[in-house]
Amino acid sequence: MSNSAGRILPVLTALLLLAPAVPANATTTGRDGPVGWSTAWSAAHHHPVPGNDWDGPNWSVPGFADQSVRQVVRVSAAGSLIRIRLSNRYGNQPLRLTGATVGRPISGAAVRPGTLLPVTFERRLSTTVPAGAEATSDPVRLPVRALEALTVTLYFAGPTGPATFHQGGLTSTYRSTGDHRFDHRAAAFTGETSQSWYHLAGVDVAGSPRTRGTVVTFGDSQTDGYGSTPGADNRYPDQLAERLVATGRPLAVANAGISGNKLLADSPCYGEQGVTRFRRDALGLPGVRVAVVLIGINDIGGGGYPDFGCGASPVVTAAQLIDGHRALIRAARADRVAVVGVTMPPMKNAVGYDTAQNEMLRDEVNRWIRGGGEYDAVVDLDRILADPTDPDALRPAYDHGDHLHLNDAGATVAAAAVAARIR
The missing domain is CATH 2.60.120 (Jelly Rolls)
Structure with a gap:
């Protein structure tokens, strides 16, 4: 955990007690007076x-x-x-x-x-x-x-x-x-x-004292849920919502993941770059209080591939990816939204991703997320999901089968790790 990770509890408490200003049309009047909308x-x-x-x-x-x-x-x-x-x-x-x-x-x-x-x-x-x-x-x-x-x-x-x-x-x-x-x-x-x-x-909800804002999960296919069982609501954000409900924490969860999405490059197939869409797709949601960021693996794995119809994949450096993360952090802080950084999970043996250079790049960015002290809190999925016998690989029990994406069990573990950073 980074030195700043311990600050997440007072930050979230303050945000829940003193919510950011919202437009006049984003409130309605309930039994207890004006109640804000939350993205559910x-x-x-x-x-x-x-x-x-x-x-x-x-x-x-x-x-x-x-x-x-x-x-x-x-x-x-x-x-x-x-x-x-x-x-x-x-x-x-x-x-x-x-x-x-x-x-x-x-x-x-x-x-x-x-x-x-x-x-x-x-x-x-x-x-x-x-x-x-x-x-x-x-x-x-x-x-x-x-x-x-x-x-x-x-x-x-x-x-x-x-x-x-x-x-x-x-x-x-x-x-x-x-x-x-x-x-x-x-x-x-x-x-x-x-x-x-x-x-x-x-879909937004209002009028319940049991709902006091939204946690938005932002990223690529790991957030979008690829690898989880279709029709079962087993994506990690779904299971995060279940944990918050089960433990009485008054926050909704919204999913802003897009499979194939990159932090630093647009794609006509997989969405605008994360540094562009973060303000709209995450911070722009009604009632957002916390943003959880897991993104960058497609910038690494796709770097250098030609345009096959879904946009170019430029080669990126660790410094560029870190600057992209810093842009997200600045945007969240400007909107008084707590921001949680998540390390990129292991990718060994993933076709098209696993090279020595890509592994070095993933490790360098993860070290910064883990120890840079710039996120309000850190969830270290890189270590939590790793195979104990081979830390660069996913634990087989969590592997969807392509050595990159999480199955339902892996999503359960990821949700528990994120929930532990939210009070």
């Missing part, structure tokens, strides 16, 4: 890209026309009110939403009868989101418990054009022709599923 679920978006054998099919390039899109998410915190946020950041035309509903799922695309409620935007059922922009709905009075699932159904009567989306959703999304916003039957959505999220950027 989020997805970091990127450009639409065609599906492939590695990531699976998706609907982002054609978008939607006269189609209903039903998405099931799990909120990480309680609230008496919810609202949804929609994104058209990477659209090439205004996004015209005909209408939306929220409800309580049963299983799959089925929704509990009588729970589907309309969502309005400035008191209108439909809305138009300009290209490059987001829209936030009006509050919906639908009480939710921590770790409860919600169904969000969006209907687009006219063509949307390419869809702003999150490819690695690891959760089934359902599509059907026609307007099925208020159709609770799973049969209305048979036949077409995807493992991505479309246009839905976040």
Whole structure:
């Protein structure tokens, strides 16, 4: 642990007692007066890209026309009110939403009868989101418990054009022709599923004294959950939320990971560089109090590869990566958000990543994260997840199979290590 790691408890306590100022429209009035919104679920978006054998099919390039899109998410915190946020950041035309509903799922695309409620935007059922922009709905009075699932159904009567989306959703999304916003039957959505999220950027909660802000987990596929069981909510941020709930800590958890993301390079397939998107995807979330940063392995492993259609991968130095981390720390401090640094886990035997030069670079950056004293706290996953007989390799029990990504057991260990730094 770095010398500054011990400061995280008073820092978090102060942030919970004295929350940063939020815009006037980010509060609502509850039984105990004004209550701020907290992000209880989020997805970091990127450009639409065609599906492939590695990531699976998706609907982002054609978008939607006269189609209903039903998405099931799990909120990480309680609230008496919810609202949804929609994104058209990477659209090439205004996004015209005909209408939306929220409800309580049963299983799959089925929704509990009588729970589907309309969502309005400035008191209108439909809305138009300009290209490059987001829209936030009006509050919906639908009480939710921590770790409860919600169904969000969006209907687009006219063509949307390419869809702003999150490819690695690891959760089934359902599509059907026609307007099925208020159709609770799973049969209305048979036949077409995807493992991505479309246009839905976040679900916020308010009105519960048990929720006092959000921990945002920021990074690449380790945060996004690649390697965990699809449909099981076993990503490390999911399990972090479960631990916070189980131990009575009043914080939601939001996931701002994008598989393939880099700290220092943009990719049309895997999102804008971390130093650019951190302010929007992490610090820009309603109610954020703590940011947990795990990123850099793709800058190292991809360095020097040519552009195969997903952007160039320049060779980076340890000094450049450290400067990138420092940029994130400065941004978080400017917004009075506590920031936790996480060392990059072992990568020995990972195809395309494991070279002597790459290992030296990973070690050097990890030494700075671990001992540099610049993060408010440090989670040393490099050591926690390492094989005791070979510290440069993942422990086999935590290895998804590619020697780089965590399976469910590895995500459990990572979540426990992060939770230990948050009070």
